[in-house]
Structure formats: C-alpha cells, structure tokens
Amino acid sequence: MTILRPSRRDILKMSAMAPAFALSAPALAKVAAPTNGQSAGYFRFSVGAAKLTVISDGHFTSSARDIGINAEEDEITAFMVAHFQDATSHYEHTNHVVIELGDNKVLVDVGSGNRFVSTTGRMLENLSASGIGEDEITHVAITHAHPDHIWGIRDDFDEAIFPNADYLIGATEFDWWMFDDRVNLVDASDQSMVVGAVNSLTATGQQLTRVGNDHEVVPGVTMIATPGHTIGHMSLIVESEGHSLLITGDAIRDPYVSVERPEWYAQIDMDPETTVATRKKLLDMAASDRMAILSYHFPFPGVGHVVANGNAYRFIPALWQWNQG
Numbered sequence: 001m002t003i004l005r006p007s008r009r010d011i012l013k014m015s016a017m018a019p020a021f022a023l024s025a026p027a028l029a030k031v032a033a034p035t036n037g038q039s040a041g042y043f044r045f046s047v048g049a050a051k052l053t054v055i056s057d058g059h060f061t062s063s064a065r066d067i068g069i070n071a072e073e074d075e076i077t078a079f080m081v082a083h084f085q086d087a088t089s090h091y092e093h094t095n096h097v098v099i100e101l102g103d104n105k106v107l108v109d110v111g112s113g114n115r116f117v118s119t120t121g122r123m124l125e126n127l128s129a130s131g132i133g134e135d136e137i138t139h140v141a142i143t144h145a146h147p148d149h150i151w152g153i154r155d156d157f158d159e160a161i162f163p164n165a166d167y168l169i170g171a172t173e174f175d176w177w178m179f180d181d182r183v184n185l186v187d188a189s190d191q192s193m194v195v196g197a198v199n200s201l202t203a204t205g206q207q208l209t210r211v212g213n214d215h216e217v218v219p220g221v222t223m224i225a226t227p228g229h230t231i232g233h234m235s236l237i238v239e240s241e242g243h244s245l246l247i248t249g250d251a252i253r254d255p256y257v258s259v260e261r262p263e264w265y266a267q268i269d270m271d272p273e274t275t276v277a278t279r280k281k282l283l284d285m286a287a288s289d290r291m292a293i294l295s296y297h298f299p300f301p302g303v304g305h306v307v308a309n310g311n312a313y314r315f316i317p318a319l320w321q322w323n324q325g
C-alpha cells in the first residue's frame with residue numbers, strides 16, 4: 001500500500017501560497033535579508049564562466065580555547081584580542097556554495113537542517129531567496145559527515161532534500177563513519193555525532209556515490225582528498241577560463257587562526273598531524289597559484305585570497321560587490 005503524505009516541499013509550496021507569507025516576503029532585492037532582517041543570506045560571485053552563489057546556513061559558536069588545543073591558553077587569548085575577536089567564544093559562519101557551470105548546479109554540503117543548533121538550518125530559505133530551486137540542484141558534494149555539513153540531508157519526512165541530485169562523498173569518509181560498531185569505538189561525547197552521520201548517510205531517497213581523490217564531479221569541478229579534520233575530508237576545486245577557486249570545507253576553518261597559525265589544531269580535528277599538514281599544503285597551493293578560497297566557517301561570504309606572510313599566511317577577503325547579477 002502506498003501511503004500518501006505531504007513532503008516538506010509540498011508544505012513549503014502551500015505556505016508560499018498563503019497570504020500571510022506573501023505579505024511578509026520582502027521585494028526580491030539582490031541583498032534582501034531573508035532570515036533575521038540583519039544581513040543577506042546569499043552572495044554571488046564568479047570564477048571564469050562559473051557562477052557561484054554562497055548560501056548561508058546560519059552560524060553557531062564554539063569554544064575559542066578548543067580551536068588551538070596545542071597552544072597555550074594565554075597565546076590564544078592574545079591572538080584573539082589582537083584580531084579583535086572574542087577570546088572565549090568562537091563565532092562560526094556556515095557558508096554553502098552553489099557552483100553553476102554549464103548545465104550543472106553543484107551544491108557543496110547540505111547543512112544541518114533542524115537537527116543541530118537553532119541558529120543553523122537556514123540554507124533552504126536562503127537558497128530560495130537567491131532564486132535557485134531545490135529541484136535545479138544536479139549534484140551535492142559532501143566535504144565530510146560532521147553535523148553542520150550533513151545532518152540536513154533529509155527533511156522531517158526523511159526524504160532527501162534535493163530530489164534530482166547525485167550525492168557524492170569521499171569513500172574514505174563514508175567508510176569511516178559506517179564502520180561496524182563505530183559508535184562504540186568513539187568517546188561517549190562523540191557518539192551522537194556518529195549516530196547522526198550514520199542516519200544521514202543511510203537516509204532514504206538519495207543515492208550516495210563514494211568517490212576517491214581527484215574526482216571530477218562535473219567538468220571544471222573536482223573533489224580532492226584533504227584529510228585530517230575528518231579521516232576522509234574532501235575539498236573542491238573549481239576551474240574555469242584560467243581562474244580557480246579552492247573550496248576548503250573545514251580543512252581551513254578560521255580566516256585568522258588557520259591562516260596565521262596553521263600549526264594549531266582543534267579539539268574537533270580527528271587527526272591533528274594530518275590536519276596541520278593538509279592545511280599547510282592547501283595554503284601553499286592557494287598562495288602560490290593565486291587561487292581564490294572559500295571556507296565554510298569564514299565570516300560570510302567567506303571568499304578571498306591568501307598570501308604568504310613570513311612563515312605563515314594572511315587572508316585577504318574578496319571585495320563585497322552589491323551589484324553582481
């Protein structure tokens with residue numbers, strides 16, 4: 001027997017038709033503030049012929065102490081104060097991106113939906129505000145299976161949120177989380193993360209393809225292995241007309257700490273030594289090849305360049321332009 005039930009998409013469609021929603025929706029200015037009236041939830045830029053739209057899923061905070069567990073607390077405090085940052089609470093944006101190239105629309109990560117913290121889960125709302133339909137997404141590339149990147153893969157009805165997309169994730173990443181009895185092999189405090197990852201990776205409705213290093217998602221978009229933050233973490237490279245962009249995921253996480261103190265590793269970095277080695281390699285590549293970078297947790301929209309600076313690097317944000325179409 002087939003049980004008919006409205007999907008979240010149906011409900012959203014119904015909601016969109018309701019007058020109350022129509023009234024509250026602002027005129028679609030390019031920089032409308034769709035979530036809280038304070039700031040834009042999407043940002044467009046281009047890399048050669050590729051059109052990119054950064055889509056915010058929101059933000060959350062973590063412990064500033066945890067971002068450099070191999071550094072002295074005094075050192076972290078001094079670093080944060082010198083960068084006009086909160087010395088205790090680390091504010092993390094969550095920046096997804098849709099890459100439009102040829103006939104393809106590739107989304108990187110799916111956010112956390114309503115399963116993580118209340119300040120995240122804005123991606124679908126902001127995607128809609130940007131004018132990109134959920135059914136237009138052709139590919140979803142998952143960098144890794146942490147809550148803020150994958151827990152939103154299914155909706156409240158357990159359906160995959162992008163019905164027409166091919167889903168891709170690193171084979172190493174998939175296999176690590178899905179390893180038999182993984183939940184009992186991790187610390188008690190990490191068990192909910194494992195359960196959430198397994199639930200997301202096994203959600204009905206989406207077909208996940210496990211990919212290896214240097215996997216071409218579509219012409220001009222490649223997934224590369226950038227392990228450390230998680231065992232099978234992957235980043236993406238967008239190349240078009242001689243321009244390139246490195247989408248770092250969490251391999252580079254903070255525009256000041258990760259760039260100026262790349263040797264510091266965080267509580268959440270699963271393999272500290274590999275995290276640092278990968279990060280230095282990526283920073284070197286971006287600086288030497290003058291690649292733009294886009295990082296998931298950088299201040300929105302998280303796009304810019306890195307340049308060498310002594311023994312480390314410096315982040316230069318891209319200039320925000322209000323009139324990009």
Ligand SMILES: [Zn+2]
Pocket residue numbers: 146148149250296297
């Ligand atoms: Zn993250």
